Amino acid sequence: MxxxxxxxxxxxxxxxxxxxxxxxxxxxxxxxxxxxxxxxxxxxxxxxxxxxxxxxxxxxxxxxxxxxxxxxxxxxxxxxxxxxxxxxxxxxxxxxxxxxTPEEAEHIFSVRKLLEPEAARLAALHAGQEDLDKMEQFLTQEKEYYLKRDERSALKAIAEFHLAVIHASRNDYLIRYLRELVNLTHIILTFYDTADPESPDSPDEHKAIFEAIRKGDGDLAYRLASDHVDFIRSEIDFSRxxxxxxxxxxxxxxxxxxxxxx
Missing domain, CATH: 1.10.10.10 (Winged helix-like DNA-binding domain superfamily/Winged helix DNA-binding domain)
Known part of the structure; x- marks a missing residue:
């Protein structure tokens, strides 16, 4: 290569x-x-x-x-x-x-789709108030950065939100592997994200995942997190x-x- x-x-x-x-x-x-x-x-x-x-x-x-x-x-x-x-x-x-590379990205998203929904499900079972406060803090930052059209800072807040959800799973192995996958996704989005910063859809999806976790609905959190990985993948264009x-x-x-x- x-x-x-x-x-x-x-x-x-x-x-x-x-x-x-x-x-x-x-x-x-x-x-x-x-x-x-x-x-x-x-x-x-x-x-x-x-x-x-x-x-x-x-x-x-x-x-x-x-x-x-x-x-x-x-x-x-x-x-x-x-x-x-x-x-x-x-x-x-x-x-x-x-x-x-595009091929490596497919592998990253395939594994992330297997692991992250389970982390979200576990987060709905184990997240405490401190975990929820962190998630909400990063959601607020994401919204504020998008309003300022600061896409790079919004991406950082998004990565931190996902990591907060993953940490709330209380599963050390999920945390270890998903941390790397989230970091790699952040890098990919840094260079090849095609989402419109003026009308992003990600804040609504993140908010829905957060609400499912806050309500303790593990099955819903699992489904939303799985769909969200597909959404992230759809926003990437390596021909950019x-x-x-x-x-x-x-x-x-x-x-x-x-x-x-x-």
Missing amino acids: TYVSKPNIIIVYNSCVQLKKHLKRSVLLLDKKISEDQIYEILKEAIFNSDLTPGTQLVEMSLAEAFEVSRTPIRAVFHRLKFESLVKIIPNRGAFVYCP QLNHALSVEQVISRYSQRLVGK
Whole structure:
């Protein structure tokens, strides 16, 4: 499987070398060296905002030079991103921004459709008030973000809602496997979601699942969660063209400046 073309590698390498000047000013403004957590947040946010697209190579040495750190924290960041399925590390090649292929996505949704309805059913049996409060909090955030047309933040709230439902199942194995499936779905939706952010249907479906869980109706929660997985799958279009107007230099410089402002 090909993850990146040679021109992209050259662009990333050259951009990171040029980026060093921009980051040096940011680090001086912060009056301390940039931390591993900050580097992690920069790269993670850039991926979830589609500013670093699937297949982009993250060159360890170049990023270390750009951030003026050793290669050790960069390597640690790569492994953290890999744990969240945001980066794929290929031996003897390097780290690449990852997104499941259409075939992998079908496998993800097939397994999710088997497991998540059962998690919703169990949540209806075991969810306490704290669980319900968390679910409702994320539903409120989803609605607010869509009203602001902040689709990326809405997707984060949606992922958190699903994870809250899954955690309420009290089944450690479901939680372990579904956490990864939800994260992978989030990545797919980040790049290939075709839902209309001005009139999304997902808030109504999430609300219905929540109400079934709140009322303790496990059978209804199961059916709604199963239908919802099919709905998510229908909103994905892998033929969608990804617009990447920013260079890697611009991406990392932009997110570093946000750190300065915090």
